């Protein structure tokens with residue numbers, strides 16, 4: 634071709650290239666749309682939540698507590714579903730070895746939900762991909778943690794103040810996985826005009842395929858003590874289309890029954906009530922089904938503590954035994970001469 638010709642006269646060379654360019658752009662656009670669409674709707678995914686018998690007895694996520702050994706033990710004592718400790722999206726994104734090690738679990742813990750926390754939607758896809766490959770049954774997002782180190786970075790419960798960002802995060806998880814997605818939050822944060830509630834949150838995400846919600850019936854301001862707002866949980870249960878697990882202040886089987894009766898929730902999330910009592914799930918199940926339950930004898934408690942030690946050692950080696958100390962205090966709290 635004569636390069637001395639002005640550019641508009643070199644039509645024969647440019648025409649095929651322009652056609653290819655248009656086709657590529659169009660294809661890229663479609664691919665983008667496909668990639669950005671949620672990977673599933675609630676009906677088409679494998680939603681283990683819907684397969685669990687109700688009321689569901691869940692082991693709520695607890696950092697420093699619900700490690701693999703503890704979850705395994707709770708599962709042996711009849712828990713229906715267990716949550717991991719909260720796991721940083723950023724740390725997974727940057728392949729933190731310590732965080733990747735936290736993803737290990739045993740098959741008997743299933744169904745198991747990985748709880749993620751973070752506030753950067755752009756990092757979510759990779760973290761979710763890692764989680765999906767690790768074999769979890771569901772992915773949960775934390776919108777309830779009031780821990781100072783999380784709150785300082787405007788994560789956890791502080792996200793409730795920015796409902797658009799909450800939505801972006803939930804959407805990013807839904808788009809990145811076929812696993813059922815759930816969220817965990819508190820009844821509210823703030824007061825007056827600034828107040829944001831769990832109801833505002835579910836309204837914001839009502840078109841997204843969110844399969845479950847664990848609701849802690851306390852406000853951010855209450856922290857970890859004070860009365861549970863049963864009415865707030867009940868209103869959320871009425872509005873939310875997925876499974877609702879009610880959480881907060883469940884220390885006995887009677888507390889669990891009260892929670893279900895007053896809120897109509899699909900299940901309960903056990904947390905600090907499990908301290909030194911991993912058998913609480915079995916007691917709750919027995920009480921809800923038969924109206925009675927038994928308490929373990931001292932020798933059964935010793936046996937359980939030894940089992941816990943064995944599992945901790947198996948999963949964490951010597952350090953697992955160091956970590957066991959807090960659990961031992963809880964197991965034998967209240968027994969004569971337990972300090973020895």
Ligand SMILES: Cc1cc2nc3c(=O)[nH]c(=O)nc-3n(C[C@H](O)[C@H](O)[C@H](O)COP(=O)(O)O)c2cc1C
Pocket residue numbers: 693694695696697698717718719748775776777778817849857880881882883884902903904905906
């Ligand atoms: C030590 C500890 C760690 C916790 N870690 C988490 C966590 O990682 N993710 C989360 O969503 N909630 C976490 N929570 C909150 C619990 O899941 C639960 O919502 C809260 O303790 C209220 O339930 P309870 O009154 O029965 O203990 C934690 C609570 C405690 C006490």
